[in-house]
Amino acid sequence: MTTTEGGGFTVSLENFEGPFDLLLGLISKREMDITEVALAAVTDEFIAYMRVDPDLSRTSEFLVVAATLLDMKARSLLPVEDEQLEADLEYLEARDLLFSRLLQYRAFKQVANIFGQLWEVNSGAHPRQAEMEPKFAALLPQLRWSTTPLDLAKIAAEVIFAAPPEVTTTHLHDPLVPVRPQAEYILKQLKVLGDASFEQLCADAPDVNTIVSRFLAILDLYREGAVSFKQEAPLAKLSIHWTGSDTIVADMRMEDEEDAVVAPL
Template sequence: MTSNDVPAPGAPAGRRRVLGRGALRVEPESEPVAEVESPTEVESPAEADGHDGDEPGDGVFKVRLANFEGPFDLLLQLISKHKLDVTEVALSKVTDEFMAHIRSMGPDWDLDQTTEFLVVAATLLDLKAARLLPTAEVEDEADLALLEARDLLFARLLQYRAYKQIADIFNRRLDEEARRYPRTVGLEPHHAELLPEVVISIGPEGFAKLAVKAMQPKPKPQVYVDHIHAPLVSVQEQAGIVVARLKELGEASFRTLVEDTTDTLTVVARFLALLELYREKAVALDQETALGDLMVRWTGGEGDTEPTVTDEFDRPPEPPKEDKA
């Protein structure tokens, strides 16, 4: 296994050692890596005015070391590109400066910036510890695991940069979308007149019943055979019951007329009887709203004569007629 690590400080510039299984090999000279020159110290406007320049005006944490000065993200990029040796970075001083930066911001410190610093600082600390360990020929699986862990540290740095770039892309798109506004102009008058009137005839109790019905668990699908052996219900008999109740009440809803029924066949028979009575002009029907209560009013008079209800619904079906050849 070959390590892609940069030679430790003090090693010759012309050769580097390769750690792997078997004998030690020596690779040819690699291209020299450009050294990062120390930036020229320029007096900042804050220092020229006599103020403390440790606190950045834009809230971005900046590192000031002997061999580097700039944003913390730039330090990470230089280390990941091998333009700056991690062993030459005083992480303790970087941590102290970051703590001072947090204190200077007071209650307005950024949690996301602090989390990013902890992730990057922990990664750099592990990387620096791995670089400072003495290098030797790899002979066992434990040493190979250490080298793999060191490679994972570099991969973690690359992932951090990738996530940060993607976050910047998302923020830029959010800023672009924030500059778009929806059309808030209403419909033209001639189009608004075409809209139907919305009439909500259900009250809080009705909504509560619908909510209870919707939240009840649905029954398992079953095939019922009770209707096969159910007794026949006479429409004429149910018509007599409806007439007696209407003569007593004068006016009642269909719900009241069928509240004593226990099966669907009886409800259907009473509805058919109601239609027969309406055809004989013995009752008047009124329904104010669609799907509302059906009000039934008796108009057959006070006499003992009852309207005639045919027994066409009570007769058994006629057998089909045979075609005569």
């Protein structure tokens, strides 16, 4: 273990030897597999480095990065039952979040170094305490002040006695969209088309509440055995197929409109 010029430390592993920041860069660029990094060895070297040059801020930075790397490695080593698990949206979002934490750490560290350099460069500068010499003061343009005390009083009165802003609540009460009429609309469309995607059934929906109401209507129709739907993968196209008959439609036990409405979003 040796100290780098930037005040960091280097790690020496079986498959990597160099500055710790370089190791983070390779992992964040996916040029090095996190499962091949011995985090225990990295931690031991950092503890030895801190014994020689203790620094609380560096210790806290290392703990954040080490916790992120440990979480990444644990996720990578977990057994995968389904080969398509990596395509799952939640898994991808969690993995990208871990990489974004590393990128944020590096960005904040670089900005901190820039501020430190600016502080060193400008720490010797001091503001002028003496008054300007008369020969330079004479070169300044004359100040022309046209505002009267009455103008200042009017401005102050507008600020002090201004009417409070009115906050209306009309936008919080959108009209309700009953589920039953939307179910009847979906049945009419499926009787003609046979198969339709959820996007097609909501193409003429005027607002979000209507879209939600039609989705609930599809669930009711599926429960009654009037339709079936298929979706190949999460967030993929949702296809609805008409499987019922006129008898099923006539015997459907839809809920009362008061209990089957969509609350405004």
